Amino acid sequence: MSSLPNVHQAEPIPTDARVAIDALLQSGDLFRYTAPQDAPVTLLEQEFAELLGSRFALAVSSCSAALFLSLKALDLPRDARVLIPGFTFGAVPSAVVHADCIPVLCEVAENYRIDMADFEARLDGVQAVIISHMRGHTSDMDAIMALCNARDIPVIEDAAHSLGTTWHGRNLGTIGKIGCFSFQSYKMINAGEGGIMVTDDPDLIARAVIMSGAYEHNWKKHTVLHDAFARWQNKLPLYNQRMSNLAAAVIRPQLPELARRVRDGRANHDYVAARLNTSPWMLVPEKLAPEVRAPDSIQFNMVGMTGDQIRAFSDVSEAAGIKVQVFGLSTDNARAFWNWEFLPEKTDLPQTRAMLMKACDVRLPVQLSRADLDAVADILLAAAEQVMGETRAYGT
Numbered sequence: 001m002s003s004l005p006n007v008h009q010a011e012p013i014p015t016d017a018r019v020a021i022d023a024l025l026q027s028g029d030l031f032r033y034t035a036p037q038d039a040p041v042t043l044l045e046q047e048f049a050e051l052l053g054s055r056f057a058l059a060v061s062s063c064s065a066a067l068f069l070s071l072k073a074l075d076l077p078r079d080a081r082v083l084i085p086g087f088t089f090g091a092v093p094s095a096v097v098h099a100d101c102i103p104v105l106c107e108v109a110e111n112y113r114i115d116m117a118d119f120e121a122r123l124d125g126v127q128a129v130i131i132s133h134m135r136g137h138t139s140d141m142d143a144i145m146a147l148c149n150a151r152d153i154p155v156i157e158d159a160a161h162s163l164g165t166t167w168h169g170r171n172l173g174t175i176g177k178i179g180c181f182s183f184q185s186y187k188m189i190n191a192g193e194g195g196i197m198v199t200d201d202p203d204l205i206a207r208a209v210i211m212s213g214a215y216e217h218n219w220k221k222h223t224v225l226h227d228a229f230a231r232w233q234n235k236l237p238l239y240n241q242r243m244s245n246l247a248a249a250v251i252r253p254q255l256p257e258l259a260r261r262v263r264d265g266r267a268n269h270d271y272v273a274a275r276l277n278t279s280p281w282m283l284v285p286e287k288l289a290p291e292v293r294a295p296d297s298i299q300f301n302m303v304g305m306t307g308d309q310i311r312a313f314s315d316v317s318e319a320a321g322i323k324v325q326v327f328g329l330s331t332d333n334a335r336a337f338w339n340w341e342f343l344p345e346k347t348d349l350p351q352t353r354a355m356l357m358k359a360c361d362v363r364l365p366v367q368l369s370r371a372d373l374d375a376v377a378d379i380l381l382a383a384a385e386q387v388m389g390e391t392r393a394y395g396t
């Protein structure tokens with residue numbers, strides 16, 4: 001076999017970033033509120049809002065900070081109940097706890113999307129909802145918005161891993177009241193760390209801007225101004241979760257790359273998915289019809305295998321050079337809800353648990369070549385066959 005792809009390799013940052021960083025290092029102007037105008041963070045907010053089709057954007061230190069500030073901006077009372085999916089990253093329930101709220105978990109189906117019947121059954125008494133589009137898999141946003149709008153429950157979209165995904169042609173993160181994104185290295189745009197939130201609501205953005213650390217009159221350096229800022233001056237705590245100009249300088253030159261990354265990521269994913277689906281032992285679930293995905297990884301369920309066989313499949317794949325994470329089988333996995341021991345209320349979610357015990361996760365960085373993708377698929381297909389014995393005929 002030819003050389004193995006490195007599925008942990010990041011794409012190089014565009015060289016324009018180097019020029020911008022050099023200028024920042026020369027001037028020492030790293031804080032977003034030093035320059036009277038046009039700081040890189042401010043320009044990023046304008047460009048990102050325009051890219052998404054939102055009125056306002058606020059760049060912060062992480063998507064977790066954006067989720068926390070979203071809950072704070074909604075002015076939820078202490079111990080408010082916030083519904084989240086049972087399949088998400090540990091940062092999501094953590095942001096809820098950080099905001100002095102109580103995470104309420106709902107079931108997620110075999111296709112990694114929220115189980116709508118269970119979601120509806122748990123909505124009573126809930127004061128906000130965070131829809132986490134885990135690994136970019138979009139739940140039924142039409143049904144979610146209908147249920148939440150009817151009850152006047154605000155929806156925050158955790159679109160950390162969904163930048164570039166659309167639903168009925170609309171960008172994910174712009175469907176709920178607030179959308180939150182991540183610039184951590186494993187996401188579509190990489191600044192090491194960073195996050196951003198978007199909303200069309202002037203009061204919410206004013207509150208979030210001030211709480212993010214726009215102390216005194218620094219909010220005046222945000223470009224879309226309105227009365228709400230002055231109204232909230234000195235009324236809110238300052239949590240100092242601002243973004244540095246250095247991060248914005250790394251992010252801005254990547255925005256024009258997004259469309260290509262999304263296109264390549266989707267083509268790569270769909271190519272590998274079609275190959276894996278030829279195996280009787282693997283199934284890549286279908287997306288929902290209104291969704292156009294922007295994947296940089298692939299998830300699939302093992303079919304007809306015991307836990308030990310799935311473990312063996314993962315070991316054989318890793319020995320051959322491709323790391324397969326089975327969400328529910330790896331120790332201390334931050335995406336397995338039973339490891340969130342910090343939750344104030346425990347729930348068992350048998351359906352989500354069963355899914356996590358057979359759901360596999362493999363990174364597929366967008367820059368992989370067709371040969372790389374074939375190498376990944378070959379290893380996974382061979383590992384399944386080795387564990388389950390030679391299959392006589394595919395698809396039977």
Ligand SMILES: *Cc1c(COP(=O)(O)O)cnc(C)c1O
Pocket residue numbers: 061062063064065088089091092132133134135158160161181182183184194195
């Ligand atoms: C990465 C991720 C987060 C956390 O983002 P940070 O910027 O690291 O805080 C939250 N939710 C999902 C679905 C993610 O993939």
